Amino acid sequence: MLAIRHLSKTYHADRSLVPAVNDVSLDVPRGSFFTLLGPSGCGKTTILQCIAGLETPDRGEIEIDGAPVYSSTLNINEPPNRRRLGMVFQSYAVWPHMTVFENVAFPLRQSRPRLSRQEIGTRTKAALASVRLDGVADKLAPFLSGGQQQRVALARALVHEPRLLLLDEPLSNLDAKLREEMRTEIGRLVRELGITAVFVTHDQIEALTMSDSIALMDGGRVVQQGAPHDIYYRPQSAFAARFVGNGNIIPGRVALGPDAEGNAEIVTPFGRVGCRLPTGVAHGSNIDVIVRPDAMRVCNGEAPTEETLNFFRIQISQASFIGDFIEGIAHAGPATLRVRLGPHTAIQPPYVAVVEVLTDRCVVLPRRD
Amino acid sequence: MPPTVSALPAAVPTRSRRIHLSEERVIGAIALAVVVFLVGGPLLMLVSTSLNPSGEATLMPAGVAATNYLRAFSPPDTFTLIANTAFYTAGSVVIALVVGSSLAWLTERTDFRLRMLVRLIVFAWLAVPPFVSALGWIQLLNPGNGAINVLLRTLFDLPASPLNVYSLQAMIFVTGISMSPTTFIMISGVIGNMDHRLESAAQVHGAGRMVAFRRVTLPLLTPGLLAVAIFQAMVVVQMFDIPFAIGLTARVPVMSTRIYALATAADAKPEYGLAAAFGVVLLAIAILLIGLYLRITRVSERFRVVTGKGYRPVRQKLGRARIPATVLVLLYFLVMLLPLAILLWNSLLPYYQTPSVSALAKLTLQNYRHVGSEPLITRAFWNTIVLVLSTATISMGLSIVVSWISVRSKAALGRATTVLTFAPIAIPQIVFAFAILLLYLRTPLYGSLAVIIVAHITIFTAFGTRMVSSSMLQLHHELENAAKVSGASWLVTMRRVVVPLIFPQVLNGWLWIATHSARDLTVPILLMTSSNVVLASALWTIWEYPNIPEASALAVMMVVGLMVIVVPLQIWSVRYADRSGSSGKDDR
Known part of the structure; x- marks a missing residue:
């Protein structure tokens, strides 16, 4: 047309x-x-x-x-x-x-x-x-x-x-x-x-x-x-990723893998993330991990140890109540993340929580530089 | 998923781009060509004539020499001329500023009660041609039998007349007074635009009323007042009709009347070369002044703080000063009305005489009947109708097209158009009229009414463009785009969307041009022949004849006729401004 x-x-x-x-x-x-x-x-x-x-x-x-x-x-x-x-x-x-x-x-x-x-x-x-x-x-x-x-x-x-x-x-x-x-x-x-x-x-x-x-x-x-x-x-x-969906962009490096199915371990500034790589990303290459604000789940009580893959300790320094959800600014190691929490999460910043990154909602992009 | 690209040929930069003959391009090009010809032609003629050593009017000077300039400025005559012009300008501006700013302060910042009366008189004054008020003052103050002189002689038993209209001082007084209304309007604007909270702030922080005025108000107003002063100085330098009516008899030549005298020498060969040299110099002065004016207004824009509408300053209570203020204002009105009153008086008498009770018995309307039946006047009347209607209509048509080009085209073309159409504002009318005379001298157009129309269109399109383009700037361009996308051609878009939306300003501009074209004496007198006489030049002819009663009758008729157009227009435009200001508030 x-x-x-x-x-x-x-x-x-x-x-x-x-x-x-x-x-x-x-x-x-x-x-x-x-x-x-x-x-x-x-x-x-x-x-x-x-x-x-x-x-x-x-x-x-x-x-x-x-x-x-x-x-x-x-x-x-x-x-x-x-x-x-x-x-x-x-x-x-x-x-x-x-x-x-x-x-x-x-x-x-x-x-x-x-x-x-x-x-x-x-x-x-x-x-x-x-x-x-x-x-x-x-x-x-x-x-x-x-x-x-x-x-x-x-x-x-x-x-x-x-x-x-x-x-x-x-x-x-x-x-x-x-x-x-x-x-x-x-x-x-x-x-x-x-x-x-x-x-x-x-x-x-x-x-x-x-x-x-x-x-x-x-x-x-x-x-x-x-x-x-x-x-x-x-x-x-x-x-x-940033413009649609406010994705957090976290720089990392492929430290382990990828295996036959493409799963790999990525080193990020705040810990290790287990994630699936797109084809063509080789071991040792620099990549960006896109973590959407809704791809993090706060684990209450049932928190596993910090060393477990995909679980991190974050500190929420600011929380804005939007209505349908709470938007928070969190710090994990040197990185600053935007996180989205359920509207009923009772938090009072500064608030320390353990979150699980839901890696099926994450995207890995090869770094172009 | 990368964008799919089908098999269309890839674009390569084109070497030649076809020019599409759309109607906006054609009409725009015609309008521009007309403006370039109208403004550029006469100016070129003026400059080339001034450089022609033989003094003949020409577009191709035989050689280039400064002869005319050297002759024009040979002493001792030149010194008098420059001194006269300087005194005349400075004196008139000072009077206009003092009167205008006092009135503006009274109406804008105090609880003065006669505010509406001041506004009405000031607006009605637009209907009084400056030379008509000069004729009135001549009847009041001439040394032989001027009404005021006679009155003073009898009252104080004086041997000779104490006042003389035929002097530089009288010329300054008449000009200053006749310019005070426009000065008042401009200064009211300056005062109205000031943020009064700055003043209040000074008072809150401990400054007394006088200190606040001296340290805050006055410095804030200075750029604005200076701009008004320079603008008005430009107007006085260009002023022709009052120096013409008074200064010729008084033998006080200024630059503008000198050009006229050289160009129309009755008993000798006209000195076109010399006149052109004076014209170029006067033009240079005017351009200098407008450059200064633009510079200062740019500075004063910076001082201007955007204020919310409806924020009105506390008006000062006049208290005991109310009585002297009222007396002074009434005295001012008396001064404004006197020349008109004496014209009315003499228009009702069979022959000129000073006002007295005994003369009341002789009052008659026969002058008006004579004026109405005189063939010269009838011709002048119809000529004026044709002049006014065609000038106003063609000027506004040009203004609309040219404004559209200057507002909507982004490139250098728009800027060039703006400069070109605004140029006549800086060009003294007498210089322009003279340049047009030179250009059309040897064409059949010379001596016809058409040449006056052409001159008026050239001069007044500048004002029309100014009004139209400022209102067009406020039109959101999407209003126009919506019409285009809806399938409307450029002409339809202009006719159905643009012009209807700015119609109030178009009407306002049309009437403004019509009034000024009707009251202008400069162009008709310089280009006058027996066939192209209009009311303004007819009035002058009868006055010179001399037939003072009939001239007075014609003057009164002109003023009344103009007033019928001007007063409703002014009231309407004030109301319109008020209404559009308040409706903006209702929207929120």
Whole structure:
């Protein structure tokens, strides 16, 4: 449906060149919900704007529905108004001088050949109904709440049955509760309509819950692409592990093994970890062990001796009660770890505990240096 | 899982990039070309004429020589000219600053009751063309039969008139007073932007009211006041109509009237080369002043602390000072109203006479009837309508396109556009009018109404661009992008989204330009022929004729006509500012 090849875009800032997008290639199959995830400045919004035609890339090809809309080799650059897309903006961009109806009807009024007044009316009303805004059609946009404005923006982006729906951090301006509601709502609409959506966010929860496929970006490049489950459980880099799931990255060295099944013993700053290695990691090589905060279990009473593999003594110096869980900062030897504890764990920092590292939840990455 | 790459050809950097002829590029390029031609053409003409040794108006000087400059600044005449200009500028600015800042302090920082009246009069003053107030003062203070002179002579039994309007002092007084309203508005802004908590902090820490004023308030206000002073100095240096109405008879030439005299010499060959040399010098002074102004405002921005709206300082109680303050303010209004009152008086009399009870019996409307039926005035009236409507409309159209380019394009193009359109603000109107005269002298456009329209568009687009671009800067760019992605072309986006959203400022700018185009005398008088007379130049012609009663009637009609546009506009824009300020609060 959407194919991007070797897309590059460099910005000029204060006489230096900042590469915003660096040779990115992506394929988005028809009907999928595709997410560009990454920290701010990673180039995800630039890609979205290049797809929309609001930015002109330096190089590359963008193809929608098999036809190029941008190509630096073929010298094609279709203006945004000819690309037949729908877009929801971070600021909603609902036009304050128009009524809700006029806002949503706008894309229909631009379509060529012209639509009849009656058809515009019917389709606008249907779009408003699909986002449950039938009651406020005649209100001026500024009199709506944030959530309602968001729905207007969504209806406006969908009313003309665009080829692609582009979503530029649409939820970041909403409060927590509304965000959750809109997350479900957008997901429902997109699936019901069977439309292909490209979603940009820096929020891992949004990305993991809504997407069929995620492209994780850093520094203008796609560092990993896959289903949410893959990205979360099989990070391919320290960055991916840290950005999705707040993994602790612990440097180590393969001290024993690996044996025929790949099991090995790794020396870390705070002790020995028994773990399964990915293929290709040899004895004696330097590696990173990714330990997720939820991969540590506090052993109460039944604590085995400290020398046992995968059991460590940690000191929790800070604990924040989040509600569903307690997040703690722990020290084990010279290392600082982020740990997640059950909400009913009675701890009062400083608190010393013995934890078991659940190694089936850990990932070992070869160190690239 | 690495990203899969299908068999599309890998991109190679392209050598040539085709330029797409989208409508925004075409319209933008046309608008830019128009602006470059409008601003650049006359300036080029001015400089090349000033360098032409033969003194002829030309784009290709036969040689380059400083002859004109040397002649222009040969003593002893030059010394008088520079001294006059310097005194005139300094004197007028001091008067405007003293009056403006006292009024601003009274209305912004004290519990003075006549606040609304001050604002109303100050805003209505925009409807009074400066040269009209000068004509009023001439009727009040001329040494022969000026109303005030006659009054003083009879009251004190004086042998001669004590006051003379035809003097440098009178010129300074009239200019200073006529500039006090804009000065008041600017200084009110400076005082309003100050963070008053800084002052309170000084008082809490033990400073008395006077010490707090001297050590905290005054230093904080200084950059702002200095900026206002420099801006107004630039306005006075450029001022043409008051020195023209008063200074020519008084034989007190300043730079601006000297250019006019050289360019339009009635009995001799016009000295275009000399006039151009003066023009270039005046332009240099104005650019120097605006550079200084920009520098100081940049400094004063640093002093500016963002304050929450609604934080109002405690107003000082005037107490016993209320009575002298009221008297002074009323006296100021009297001074403002007097020239208009005498014009009204004389417009109702068959021939010029000083106000008296006996003359009341002769009051008549015949001057107004005459003015209405005179072919010259009828022509001038229709010309003015055409001038005002086309200037305001075309200028605003250009302003919108040019502002869009300067706000939305990131590259050097945007900056260049900004500089180019703002340039006419620094160019004295008389210099510009003269440069336009030089450029169109040998074209059929010369002598037509079109040349005045072209001149006004060039001058006023700068102001329009300033208003439009500041409001466009506040528009979130996503509002525009949303329209583009929805399938709207650039023109539709501008028409349906951008312009409606900034419509209040566009309307405001349109009316501002319309008013200033109608009241401007500088351009029409320098470019005047029998066919392109407008109301301002017609008024001057009748005054010179001299037919003082009819000139007065026409002046009164102009002021009333302008007031009908200006006063509702000013009230509306103040209300609009208040409303948009308060609605921002409701949102939270």
